[in-house]
Amino acid sequence: MTSSHVPSPRAERFVRELAELRIPDPASTRNALWLRLGLLLMIAGLILGALAFPLAHATDSSLGQGDALALGLGGVAAAVVGSALFLRYSLTAFLRFWLVRQSFDLDLLGERLTTEPLEPPAATTHAPEGETHHGTTHPAPAPR
Numbered sequence: 281m282t283s284s285h286v287p288s289p290r291a292e293r294f295v296r297e298l299a300e301l302r303i304p305d306p307a308s309t310r311n312a313l314w315l316r317l318g319l320l321l322m323i324a325g326l327i328l329g330a331l332a333f334p335l336a337h338a339t340d341s342s343l344g345q346g347d348a349l350a351l352g353l354g355g356v357a358a359a360v361v362g363s364a365l366f367l368r369y370s371l372t373a374f375l376r377f378w379l380v381r382q383s384f385d386l387d388l389l390g391e392r393l394t395t396e397p398l399e400p401p402a403a404t405t406h407a408p409e410g411e412t413h414h415g416t417t418h419p420a421p422a423p424r
Contacts, residue, residue, distance in 0.1 A: 294384050301380070315369040321362025328355025 332352025336345045 290388070297384065298380060311369050311373065314365055315373075318362045318365025318367075318369065321358045322366060323362075325355045325357070325359025325362055328352065328358065331355075 329352050332348045332355060335351065336348035339345060339348075
């Protein structure tokens, strides 16, 4: 069962205005490359760190243990750098879309406020001379 989805004029306008803003596409090749590189570094760092532990405990030689510790430290550094790259580029894509969407919604709200007629203010009672209500109604005084 297929249904033909006809985009609304608002969605068409959003796509058109997005193209006019010339904001780079979040799925561009460079950003996707850095995102994948960060994910690869994260996984490689975890694997190196996991392999370094048994290597360091498998020998009594301090030289072999030092090599395994250096390998493990390199793995931890790769995992940290990969995590930072992955987080940066995934958040950039999300926040870029969020900012454009927020801008579009605010523009739509501004148009709605400027095109819709304002309602006349509600009738207020006149205050006795010397007292002002400033457009608010005051409750009756409390009984004594």
